[in-house]
Amino acid sequence: MDSPTSGAAETSTTRIVARSSMMDSFWSCGLSGLRIDKENLKRKISMPQYLRVAIREAIRARDLSYAGYGDVNVGGRVEPPEAPMVVFVNSKSGGRHGPELKHRLQQLMSEEQVLDLSSVKPHEFVEYGLGCLEKLAALGDTCAKEMREKLRIVVAGGDGTVGWILGCLAELNKQGREPIPPTGIIPLGTGNDLSRSFGWGGSFPFAWKSAVKRSLHRAMTGPICHLDSWHVLISMPGEEDIEPPYSLKPAEHCALDPVGYMKLYWSSYGLLQGLAVEEQQPEKVTCYEGVFYNYFSIGMDAQVAYGFHHLRNEKPYLAQGPISNKLIYSGYSCTQGWFCTPCVSGPNLRGLKNILKIYTKESKGSDWKHIPIPSSVRAIVALNLHNYGSGRHPWGNLRPDYLEKRGFVEAHFDDGLLEIFGLKHGWHASFVMGEFISAKHIAQAAAVRLEVRGGEWKKSYMQMDGEPWKQPLNKQFSTFVEIKRVPFQSMMIDGSS
Structure with missing residues (x-):
């Protein structure tokens, strides 16, 4: 043996600890946890339509002038969702579960909030999607402002996909565009070590339709932690x-x-x-x-x-x-x-x-x-x-x-x-x-x-x-x-x- 390791049970800490493969499997299969109501979840994470459309058109045109698409919500006429969310899906990751997962996610939130990486790159979302929200907020749109502050990202892919998106989000720090949206993971890759390290499981779950709901709920409520790069x-x-x-x-x-x-x-x-x-x-x-x-x-x-x-x-x-x-x-x-x-x-x-x-x-x-x-x-x-x-x-x-x-x-x-x-x-x-x-x-x-x-x-x-x-x-x-x-x-x- 190259070095001694501790044999005694570790004491609990506030840090995330790596789960065993067996526990990963049970957790990711959705065999534990509360039942998530689909409509209630959708209401909490779906963006207002006028903002979804503005973000989509800004990304498509690569032009922030689409931030004026529709009426600006000055005065708080539209309430922001409790936990606005955007999901990136890599349809090429792991066992090619991406297309099925994309369709399921679109059922659980608005279609515009599910971005396929084959058509929308993360740097385009950072520059034009988040830029659209920031421009509307600067124009006095209180809903856009609160959404930008509360936004969370979920990545359905492997470690490489997660790292790609984290790298693009890091550009926000260089540009002074804070806060940085925190990131959750739905593991689609082969190794999924980033996913394992932060408690998201090591593989795409067997009972994946119900597990996806639980993943979105955890992404909505989970505490924030930090990762060195x-x-x-x-x-x-x-x-x-x-x-x-x-x-x-x-x-x-x-x-x-x-x-x-x-x-x-x-x-x-x-x-x-x-x-x-x-x-x-x-x-x-x-x-x-x-x-x-x-x-x-x-x-x-x-x-x-x-x-x-x-x-x-x-x-x-x-x-x-x-x-x-x-x-x-x-x-x-x-x-x-x-x-x-x-x-x-x-x-x-x-x-x-x-x-x-x-x-x-x-x-x-x-x-x-x-x-x-x-x-x-x-x-x-x-x-x-x-x-x-x-x-x-x-x-x-x-x-x-x-x-x-x-x-x-x-x-x-x-x-x-x-x-x-x-x-x-x-x-x-x-x-x-x-x-x-x-x-x-x-x-x-x-x-x-x-x-x-x-x-x-x-x-x-x-x-x-x-x-x-x-x-x-x-x-x-x-x-x-x-x-x-x-x-x-x-x-x-x-x-x-």
Whole structure:
């Protein structure tokens, strides 16, 4: 066992704790909780017609002049709903339940409040839908003003979809357009670790028609909590041809300093001694940036995920649901050398220690520290949530004496820290995912810097929140990754209450 975990029962806290898979299943199947009256629910969450139409037309035309559509409600002639709500549905997530769910949601609220992500993108809603309410409020519409303040968002999709929408909502903070609508989740993805962490369940429920009503009721009444998000900046030499996932965008400005990294590396070994380190820099540098909420990883786990995603895209008929996805994923991992490294590939090159250096900051204002990588580790994960890999807990519930000995603190998703752990190989990962042991603990960090250089390696694999990509490596120049916490915390609805 890599590290001791607590065997005693945990005391109750005000924080959300990860539920077991069994409890997830019972909760999401709707076997507990009060009976929700359909008409009463619809009355509480449906927007007035004139506002629904104004929002819809503003989004369609991409023009805020539609904020004057109909009469402005000056003087409070129209009462706002108790809990106005907008639902985003990703019809491509998980087992393709989206179309049926969309129809059911439209029965439970107005049609205009259910947005299909294939036709309405979240940034369009933020700019024009919320902008419409804000403009009407500025014109004196008290109903629009109160709705904008009370609005809640529900996302029917997987972790990637939820992260996409959280990222768009975060733009409101940058623009000074507060409050930020809190977000609830109806899980449609394969892993649904964000959903699990906030008490929304780990899978699309069997008794889904009644469960959807309960989900909307919980989204209406659930308390608000916070979620850390993490900014990733990648700097690579030259103009490498890569296919970045949706979560990564070209960066206009790259603030990484390769020479500073070299000085950091040598000083960590006490070899700098006040001398300047001269490091030749590439003529051209390409940068990408993005945000993750769940995890960032590099190594074999990302390689397996990359192959699985391409297989699913080439043969979509295989993706019939979360269970079939997990079976295919497990089978595919056996073909990638994750469980048994092919001899021809050179086993000595498989350890990340050969290509990767890690530096961390333990807290804001602290110094960077070089963290040695165990030679056996073939995948490294920086984890933000309680859950990873469909509800597993690789960090474990560690005993207080072990936490003190290692200088760790209890892990939470709003503590400003990432838990960094390693996976050695497929067999080790299987025992970790089965929760027989915890993963290889490496560090807890408020910021992380990675330096990757190819040598015999031509490429590596990375992923953010389940979106993998193939990262080309250069033998002469390093690729740098910097991870820092975003100052703004996302607003989430606690679905466990």
